[in-house]
Amino acid sequence: DKGIYPYYMLKEVDEQPVVMHRLMERYFDEQGNVLIGKAILDEINAADRVYIIAAGTSYHAGLAGARLFEQWANKPTSVYISSEFAYEQPLLSEKPFFIFLSQSGETADSREVLQNINEAGYHSLTLTNVEKSTLWREATYALPLLAGPEIAVASTKAYVAQVTLESILAYALADNQDLNLMEELSNIAVAIQAIVDDKETFKNVADAMLVPASTHSAFYIGRGVDSTVALEAALKLKEISYVQAEGFAAGELKHGTLALIEEGTPVMALITQPKTAGLVRGNLSETTARGAHPYTIVSKSLAKEGDGYILPDVDPLLAPLVEVIPTQLLAYYTSLGRGLDVDRPRNLAKSVTVQ
Numbered sequence: 001d002k003g004i005y006p007y008y009m010l011k012e013v014d015e016q017p018v019v020m021h022r023l024m025e026r027y028f029d030e031q032g033n034v035l036i037g038k039a040i041l042d043e044i045n046a047a048d049r050v051y052i053i054a055a056g057t058s059y060h061a062g063l064a065g066a067r068l069f070e071q072w073a074n075k076p077t078s079v080y081i082s083s084e085f086a087y088e089q090p091l092l093s094e095k096p097f098f099i100f101l102s103q104s105g106e107t108a109d110s111r112e113v114l115q116n117i118n119e120a121g122y123h124s125l126t127l128t129n130v131e132k133s134t135l136w137r138e139a140t141y142a143l144p145l146l147a148g149p150e151i152a153v154a155s156t157k158a159y160v161a162q163v164t165l166e167s168i169l170a171y172a173l174a175d176n177q178d179l180n181l182m183e184e185l186s187n188i189a190v191a192i193q194a195i196v197d198d199k200e201t202f203k204n205v206a207d208a209m210l211v212p213a214s215t216h217s218a219f220y221i222g223r224g225v226d227s228t229v230a231l232e233a234a235l236k237l238k239e240i241s242y243v244q245a246e247g248f249a250a251g252e253l254k255h256g257t258l259a260l261i262e263e264g265t266p267v268m269a270l271i272t273q274p275k276t277a278g279l280v281r282g283n284l285s286e287t288t289a290r291g292a293h294p295y296t297i298v299s300k301s302l303a304k305e306g307d308g309y310i311l312p313d314v315d316p317l318l319a320p321l322v323e324v325i326p327t328q329l330l331a332y333y334t335s336l337g338r339g340l341d342v343d344r345p346r347n348l349a350k351s352v353t354v355q
């Protein structure tokens with residue numbers, strides 16, 4: 001039931017802080033120790049490489065998660081689009097372990113991969129929102145995302161649940177737990193609440209930059225993990241507003257895409273990584289010099305005069321959890337402003353059961 005909401009997507013965006021609390025209650029004890037089965041952790045520990053397999057938004061959650069596995073848990077991790085892995089399997093490491101990410105647990109592309117790796121005798125873990133789904137049943141292990149039913153075709157809370165659960169897994173695997181993850185995730189839930197309470201801001205930005213019929217294309221840029229959120233932000237905008245959008249690593253602009261920048265082209269920069277903040281700003285100014293209409297979404301400690309939206313500071317590798325929220329709301333208000341059916345975009349299905 002949508003309740004007071006005009007569309008499921010907005011309801012699901014608003015639910016994200018609750019989803020995070022549900023995950024924390026399930027996967028931490030009161031002292032902040034992780035509650036994940038020893039068998040799962042032992043298998044991942046014993047593996048020499050983790051392969052994350054997913055499609056669409058779940059793939060983008062995998063790209064963010066891989067950084068957590070590598071940088072926190074020191075575990076080499078590769079992320080693959082399931083429809084690619086299925087028919088062009090890379091050379092595998094000696095002791096691979098597979099993690100499937102899927103909201104629905106039914107995505108045919110990912111099922112194809114799971115079938116192949118089961119036949120080869122490899123072990124796997126599925127993180128899914130639908131318990132007893134095919135990917136849940138057929139993997140060696142499965143853990144629930146606990147996001148509650150996601151009805152809107154555009155995935156929002158499942159992404160946040162996936163990145164949250166990946167962070168908990170990576171943290172459990174890490175030798176050195178300097179960060180108090182439970183505390184940090186609670187802070188992030190508070191930060192997300194503040195962003196979703198600020199809807200008017202994003203409606204205004206969308207109305208000014210993305211809703212006008214003169215806007216045919218838009219760009220999201222960022223570096224490091226922000227570049228993965230740029231992909232997700234662009235996908236969300238494309239699928240529900242039909243604005244041609246591209247998301248990519250900011251340093252790549254000058255290698256070709258800069259040619260597409262025209263007077264008034266919206267370029268949204270995601271800036272949460274201290275190491276590269278200045279470089280992203282430099283890349284953004286290369287676009288404004290060619291007439292782009294810039295908008296920055298920036299962590300507080302990196303913010304400057306004139307920035308667009310200021311996010312609270314969080315651990316840089318967890319920044320996707322907060323920075324993705326403004327991009328979800330921008331997509332939502334663009335679709336709404338263009339008079340489209342936000343929850344049911346043309347040509348798309350919620351669960352993609354064909355290859």
Ligand code: F6R
Nearest residue numbers: 056057058102103104107154155
């Ligand atoms: C985008 C979206 C899709 C799904 C993709 C994978 O908003 O929802 O890109 O993420 O079809 O679906 P799942 O996660 O169910 O495997």
